[in-house]
Amino acid sequence: MQIEPTAPRPGLQLRGDDGVCQPIHPLWLRERCDGSDQMDTTNGQRLYDPSDLPADLHVLSVTEHGPSVWDVRFSDGATGRFSAARLLAEAAMNAANPGLPRRFAWTGSLSPLPILRWQASPPDAALFAMVDTFLRHGFVILRGVPSTDGAVLDVAGTFGWVRDTNFGKMFNVRSEPNPEDLAYTGLFLDPHTDNPYRDPVPGVQLLHCLTNRTSGGHSTLVDGLTVAEALRARDPDAYRILSTTPVRFVYTYNQTELVDYAPILEHDAGSQLIGMRFSPKLDFVPLLPQPELEAFYRARRLLDRMLRDPEFSIKFLLQDGDLMMFDNRRVLHGRTGFDPQEGLRHLQGCYIDIDGPRSLYRVLARGADRRAAAE
Numbered sequence: 001m002q003i004e005p006t007a008p009r010p011g012l013q014l015r016g017d018d019g020v021c022q023p024i025h026p027l028w029l030r031e032r033c034d035g036s037d038q039m040d041t042t043n044g045q046r047l048y049d050p051s052d053l054p055a056d057l058h059v060l061s062v063t064e065h066g067p068s069v070w071d072v073r074f075s076d077g078a079t080g081r082f083s084a085a086r087l088l089a090e091a092a093m094n095a096a097n098p099g100l101p102r103r104f105a106w107t108g109s110l111s112p113l114p115i116l117r118w119q120a121s122p123p124d125a126a127l128f129a130m131v132d133t134f135l136r137h138g139f140v141i142l143r144g145v146p147s148t149d150g151a152v153l154d155v156a157g158t159f160g161w162v163r164d165t166n167f168g169k170m171f172n173v174r175s176e177p178n179p180e181d182l183a184y185t186g187l188f189l190d191p192h193t194d195n196p197y198r199d200p201v202p203g204v205q206l207l208h209c210l211t212n213r214t215s216g217g218h219s220t221l222v223d224g225l226t227v228a229e230a231l232r233a234r235d236p237d238a239y240r241i242l243s244t245t246p247v248r249f250v251y252t253y254n255q256t257e258l259v260d261y262a263p264i265l266e267h268d269a270g271s272q273l274i275g276m277r278f279s280p281k282l283d284f285v286p287l288l289p290q291p292e293l294e295a296f297y298r299a300r301r302l303l304d305r306m307l308r309d310p311e312f313s314i315k316f317l318l319q320d321g322d323l324m325m326f327d328n329r330r331v332l333h334g335r336t337g338f339d340p341q342e343g344l345r346h347l348q349g350c351y352i353d354i355d356g357p358r359s360l361y362r363v364l365a366r367g368a369d370r371r372a373a374a375e
């Protein structure tokens, strides 16, 4: 793939490896003029509305500035400098390729677990390893987080911005009388998405083990990407039904009533699977005609069985000071039951949005690229 000037009509075009050429629309190029008269160079925001550009805008001339760099003059008087590297990088960007590490779909045989040592104010290389691992696997376990009240918020603040909810900025997961949520008991919890009734659903959950003095309470994780793909292969119709039937998710407690509608399998604008809203304690399918409900229940039952199948899930015991951070929509979490009479099991948790770690990854990758270019 390369960029080259066109003739006799001036412009730039994309030449594919197969030799097929695609002219680059003059408005597409014009919108990417990045001189200080066109955009604020500190934040990259345009200083004009591109819909106000003439609809018949065209390129008047293309002159070579240096190897694979061209100066382009447009019919509205604007000029822009474009390198092939920049245009090719932009051409490759779309919703299905958002400039993030490739997701690695795992099963129950994942070994070793992605465990990294936590350090306060981590240097860039250590932080990059944490965020890169998180984005690839959908989770990372950070070992050695001080077992102090609120330490989870400090770790969360390193990766993004903490989401406040009706549970507060931080929630305590330990057995309680009259619990606000079944997580605050000693009951086992099957794989689920947290807060599927929220709009938006929390992107990332952090759970920090302060102490576990019981013999149970093992954590379980399942990669929703792997299970969804296995479901699609096994029963495409079930996949379709769970991707298209909007389900009502509800949470009601005292002065809070949260309701949202979404299919169980959620996709992004590039049709990539984001993950799931799966929480069989909180979902209410609408009253559809009986055959449709029959098909929905069959599909959900199949998905549920697969999510609980040890073939797909990993199980481990969080040690004191372990913190697991997971993509709440991609990786479903659960735990085995425990007996609160045996001793205290106390986790602290909080949520951040997924754009935090994604932003951190891009910023750190940009810094690494700059350092490599300077060497």
Ligand SMILES: O=C(O)CCC(=O)C(=O)O
Residues within 6 Å of the ligand: 173, 183, 189, 194, 217, 218, 219, 333, 334, 335, 347, 349
């Ligand atoms: O206790 C645990 O390990 C998990 C708790 C949980 O599922 C939650 O807080 O959402």
